[in-house]
Amino acid sequence: MCQLPMSRREWLKLASMFTVAGAAPLLAALNARAAENPDAPVRIGYLPITDAAPLLVAHNNGYFDASGLAVEKPTLLRSWAQLVEAFLSGQVNVVHLLAPMTIWARYGSQAPAKVVAWNHVNGSALTVAPDIGKLGELGGKTVAVPFWYSIHNVVVQHMLRAQGLVPVLEKDGELKANEVRLIVMSPSDMPPALASRQIAGFIVAEPFNAAAEELKVGKVLRFTGDVWKNHACCVVFMHERDLTERAAWSQKVVDAVVKAQVWTRAHPQEAAQLLSKSGRNHYTPHSANVLTNVLAPPPGDEGRYLADRAITHADWHAKRIDFQPYPYPAYTEELVRRLKATQVEGNAQFLHQLDPAFVARDLVDDRFVKKSIESAGGMKAFGLAESFTRTETILV
Numbered sequence: 037m038c039q040l041p042m043s044r045r046e047w048l049k050l051a052s053m054f055t056v057a058g059a060a061p062l063l064a065a066l067n068a069r070a071a072e073n074p075d076a077p078v079r080i081g082y083l084p085i086t087d088a089a090p091l092l093v094a095h096n097n098g099y100f101d102a103s104g105l106a107v108e109k110p111t112l113l114r115s116w117a118q119l120v121e122a123f124l125s126g127q128v129n130v131v132h133l134l135a136p137m138t139i140w141a142r143y144g145s146q147a148p149a150k151v152v153a154w155n156h157v158n159g160s161a162l163t164v165a166p167d168i169g170k171l172g173e174l175g176g177k178t179v180a181v182p183f184w185y186s187i188h189n190v191v192v193q194h195m196l197r198a199q200g201l202v203p204v205l206e207k208d209g210e211l212k213a214n215e216v217r218l219i220v221m222s223p224s225d226m227p228p229a230l231a232s233r234q235i236a237g238f239i240v241a242e243p244f245n246a247a248a249e250e251l252k253v254g255k256v257l258r259f260t261g262d263v264w265k266n267h268a269c270c271v272v273f274m275h276e277r278d279l280t281e282r283a284a285w286s287q288k289v290v291d292a293v294v295k296a297q298v299w300t301r302a303h304p305q306e307a308a309q310l311l312s313k314s315g316r317n318h319y320t321p322h323s324a325n326v327l328t329n330v331l332a333p334p335p336g337d338e339g340r341y342l343a344d345r346a347i348t349h350a351d352w353h354a355k356r357i358d359f360q361p362y363p364y365p366a367y368t369e370e371l372v373r374r375l376k377a378t379q380v381e382g383n384a385q386f387l388h389q390l391d392p393a394f395v396a397r398d399l400v401d402d403r404f405v406k407k408s409i410e411s412a413g414g415m416k417a418f419g420l421a422e423s424f425t426r427t428e429t430i431l432v
């Protein structure tokens with residue numbers, strides 16, 4: 037019997053957890069843990085990607101401790117399936133999750149959890165083999181995504197369709213000239229797979245795009261933030277029980293995350309170092325150099341990417357990665373609409389029954405982050421207008 041690739045096994049595992057029946061034993065464990073330890077410390081679960089930066093900076097800089105919260109060292113997990121399992125069962129209580137995954141969690145498995153803030157904006161790219169010069173050349177080839185329920189899958193399918201290409205999921209055999217095979221692959225496997233020509237490209241969070249550039253096995257064809265302006269990628273997800281029964285505790289958690297975002301924007305090079313494998317807490321396996329290329333890009337990078345057309349909307353002034361915490365309702369609404377038009381594996385019937393405006397109100401609890409932003413100096417602390425509304429801009 038052939039063995040499924042790890043990414044495929046992880047997808048099937050997570051798909052089983054994100055059903056009402058599959059989530060039930062994990063949620064039972066969550067309730068048992070909450071009853072046994074109602075004053076549990078901050079327990080962060082994360083994947084070693086830049087999406088986790090605010091949670092890790094908050095821990096490294098002592099922001100939780102400074103507010104009087106007990107906090108454990110963040111738990112590094114190796115896959116989305118492991119992260120979700122640890123969260124749903126209560127082993128960890130503060131996580132970063134792909135924004136579309138939170139929709140799947142709340143409405144696919146009825147997980148009692150909510151988005152309390154954004155972790156970061158932009159911070160992802162479509163990276164391709166060096167000999168591919170434009171999107172149309174991906175026809176007949178394979179591109180990897182980190183997960184079906186990801187902003188990466190949403191954006192790449194939109195880009196492909198705009199180019200007249202047809203995205204197909206996990207298709208065996210020969211592809212037509214206008215088809216692009218999409219497969220799920222672990223981010224750490226993507227640069228090696230690109231180098232060995234198993235795939236023609238991948239779309240994923242940093243620092244794997246920067247790593248492919250440094251290794252000279254790939255080049256950034258397009259930044260996702262140049263397609264969907266200042267889109268959220270990962271968001272902060274917390275248990276609803278904590279938000280209702282430990283409101284003061286939850287406020288302090290969100291305060292620490294927002295404070296970390298302000299600090300990271302002001303100290304990107306220091307952030308790269310503390311997140312790296314050479315940092316004091318060894319949060320990630322990435323080099324400080326690769327992380328610096330993401331968080332504090334060299335001055336010449338923008339001109340190079342403009343020339344290569346990896347950036348086409350120079351007037352957006354989008355950073356390679358940026359940090360701002362407010363979960364704009366317009367984004368959540370548009371994400372729900374886009375997900376309905378995005379191919380995903382598994383049973384996605386729940387998606388078609390969702391009302392975007394309802395999800396923006398129900399999935400997100402912005403009570404805490406609004407207070408945190410005010411304490412941090414307002415939206416201007418993140419270079420934004422003093423408003424909690426915006427219009428989504430999506431242009432290929």
